[in-house]
Amino acid sequence: MPFAVHMELDPYAAAELQPIVEHMERISPDVVTPRRLKAEPHISLAVYDGLDPEPLTNALDRFSADMHAPSVKLSAIGLFPGPASVLFAAPVVSEELLILHRNFHVAAASAGAACWPHYLPENWVPHVTLGEQLSPEEAGAAISGATGLWQPVAARLHRISLVRFHPVELLWHRQLPG
Template sequence: MAHAIEMFLDDHAEAAVHQLWEILDDHGLPSLATLTHRRHRPHVSLTVAESLTGTDLGDLRSVLAESRPTLKLSSLGLFPGAEGVLFLGATVTHELLTFHNRVHAALANQSIKHWPCYLPGNWVPHCTLAVGLKREEVVRATEVLHDFAPIVAVVSAIGSTDTTTGEITSFASGSIG
């Protein structure tokens, strides 16, 4: 089990990602929609940790209530290794990196075991499209999604997702004042 702190996308962007998941499905390819608990929502993870149980999230909630970045999902990418992870890369901006750093600073005094690839300096902001693609499926998925249109997303909510069950605990939703 792990917990992910995730930025969820506005309705328009979420529908656009769902459409990409459907294209993969229509071509007989796995997508995040068909993985594990099947409750995945399009998102960009800010961190993944072994557990957030018992963590004081007061400082984090303050950061999340102040501002949220706009996301531009503008590239199709693949993480190296045997896991076959295909994703939409979020354009890295000063605003996004500052927000990510503030989230991690708000969690710094907690005894959280963050997954190293989500720490500042290592993080590749992304929206996962598929996991577990075989080599030939990666090629096929890239071919069928090659002409996707970049997606501009407003972060509509932020929450913690239990990666085993898909249960989401909301931290912040709606517009920021």
């Protein structure tokens, strides 16, 4: 089972994205959404195919010990195209967000786990997944409907978590002060 380290949006920001998530769920019963996974909307910092969670939780403890909840502005929607497309909300890629991501990977290196290449610094496209496993036809309907529902969202990344998925199982988390 894969593992992910992600930072969850605050509940108010997550609620602002719900109309788009509901739209995704109306498109098809096969579309995967955060709600269907019983996961909070989030930005993933890393995904791993397999690892020993203990060294990574130790690294996460050290990394997040003095961390405060960073702010992000979700400014656009986007699509990772393909036979199983992903609709996402895109944050403004700030220097603060890139530094946080890079510093996480420096801290996590001590855990000895191999991260998926597209989550590594210089490859990472920060995003909040709103719907995935979209066929090409569903992707068109998703982007069309989401465009009409979209509004920029100011958010705080209020919690950092380590999860195992599917199904999503919370292994470690830290609430971050505002």
